[in-house]
Amino acid sequence: MSKDIEYLPHSSGCFLCGDENTCGVQARFFVEGDTVRARVSLPKHLNGYKNIAHGGVIAGLLDETMGWAATVFGKKQPVPPFYVTGELSIKYLAPVPVGKEIEIRSRLVKDGGRIAFGEGELLYDARVYVRAKGKFIPMTYEATREVIPYLKFEHCRKYRTLFDKLREER
Secondary structure, three states, X not given: OOOOOEEOXXXXXXXXXXXXXXXXXXXXXXXXXXXXXXEEEOOHHHEOOOOEEOHHHHHHHHHHHHHHHHHHHOOOOOOOOOEEEEEEEEEEOOOOEOOOEEEEEEEEEEEOOOOEEEXXXXXXXXXXXXXXXXXXXXXXXXXXXXXXXXXXXXXXXXXXXXXXXXXXXX
């Protein structure tokens, strides 16, 4: 892991970011400029057809990065909320290979308060293979607080403080 990258918290069991979930993706999400990103090489067991990534896994990665973009860049209440997906639209432009490094990038387009709007894309070999748009609904303070104990904050510098208030309450 690079010291210069601003990693976001992750969990142990999550299918996408779980570092102990051997069946999952084990992605680490990070912030670069105004985007949330991940670079991963999807294992072959996450294929749909031979050597082609399953579309649901791709949708999940885009969903996760757009949700994090809303959390990181959205309106800050006393504590930034986590978001749940309200709507997700995916446009698959080309089959995504497994076993090759891909990059997922997402950004917050607008935070309207009750709904945050995100856009994302998946790139392989510097070409966009998938585009996504989503609407995200902020979780309540109480629901966000319930998520905190499941997160791991190592390798997070700047973003480890994002939820300090909630972590102190526990």
